[in-house]
C-alpha cells in the first residue's frame with residue numbers, strides 16, 4: 001500500500017534548474033549575496049507587492065535575526081500554538097517568552113488576552129498567522145501603539161496570500177516567511193524577512209552576514225543567515241509555477257470541504273472575507289463529543305492505511321521542558337490552546353494530491 005504523507009514538496013522541472021546550475025558553475029558565485037540571491041529578492045518583493053525582502057538560509061535564523069534587528073529585550077508575548085522555532089527564537093535572543101492563549105475561531109493569539117500580560121519588561125508581540133489565517137492585526141497594532149511595543153509576525157505559512165487588498169506580509173514592523181521544503185513555496189531550506197523601510201533592510205542584511213557592514217566595520221554580533229546561490233536558483237525556477245500550484249491547492253481543499261465541512265463534530269478552516277487563502281495546510285478540529293471518535297483515533301485509523309496526517313501543533317510549546325516552568329505556561333492559563341492542540345489534525349495537502357486519494361482519506365476520517 002502506498003504511503004501518503006502530510007505534504008510532498010513542489011519541485012521545478014529538472015531541465016529548468018540545470019541551466020541555473022551551469023551558470024553557477026561558470027561564474028563560481030556560490031554564496032554571499034550572489035546574482036541569483038539578488039534576483040530572487042527582487043522577484044519576491046514584486047510577487048508579494050512589498051517593499052523589502054531579505055533572504056535567509058532558513059526561517060528560524062530569520063526569526064532570530066528579526067528580533068535582534070528590532071532590538072527586542074525583556075519579555076515577548078507570543079502564542080504557544082505554533083512550531084517550536086517561534087518560541088526558540090525568543091529564547092536565543094535572551095528574552096523571556098510570555099504565552100498568550102489563542103482564539104477558538106482563528107487559532108491565532110487572542111487579542112483580548114494580550115493586555116493583561118503586558119509588564120514594564122514587555123517590548124514585543126510575536127504572533128503567528130497560523131495555517132495562513134490572518135491575526136487580528138488592527139487590534140494587535142492598537143495595543144502595540146498604546147504600549148510602545150514592536151509587532152513581529154511569524155508569517156511562515158502565508159506565501160501568496162493577500163488580505164484586504166494587500167499581502168499579508170505587509171503588516172506589523174516585520175514579518176518572517178519560511179521557504180522550507182514543506183511550505184507552499186520553497187528554496188529547499190530558506191526564509192525571508194519582510195521590512196518596510198530601507199534602514200531596517202540594511203540592518204537586517206548586516207546582521208545576517210555576521211554584522212559586517214564593510215571591510216572594516218562590524219556593527220553587531222550578527223549570525224550567518226545567508227541564502228546560497230543554489231537555493232536561490234531553485235526558488236527562481238519554482239516561483240514561475242506558483243500560480244498553478246496555488247490553484248491546485250484550492251481544488252484539493254474544495255474536495256476536502258465538500259466531504260468534511262458538513263460532518264458533525266469536524267471543523268475545517270473558515271472562509272474569511274477579503275482573504276485569498278493559500279491552503280498551505282488542511283487542519284481539521286475533531287470534537288470528540290460530537291464526532292464520537294477522538295482526534296487520536298482518526299490519526300491512528302489513517303496511519304493503519306499508511307496515511308500520515310500530523311498533529312500540528314501538539315504538544316503546545318508551553319508544555320516543552322524548556323518553557324513549562326514559566327508563569328504564563330500553566331495549562332489552566334491557556335485553555336483554548338490546550339483544547340485546540342488536543343483536537344487538531346492536519347490532513348495531507350499538496351498541489352498534486354490526487355482526487356481519489358482525497359476521497360479515500362475523507363472516507364477513513366468519516367469512518
Ligand SMILES: Cc1ncc(COP(=O)(O)O)c(C=O)c1O
Nearest residue numbers: 058059060083085156178180191
Ligand atoms: C510557524 C512556523 N514558524 C517557524 C518555522 C521555521 O521555519 P524554517 O523551517 O524555515 O526554519 C516554521 C516551519 O518550519 C513554522 O511552521
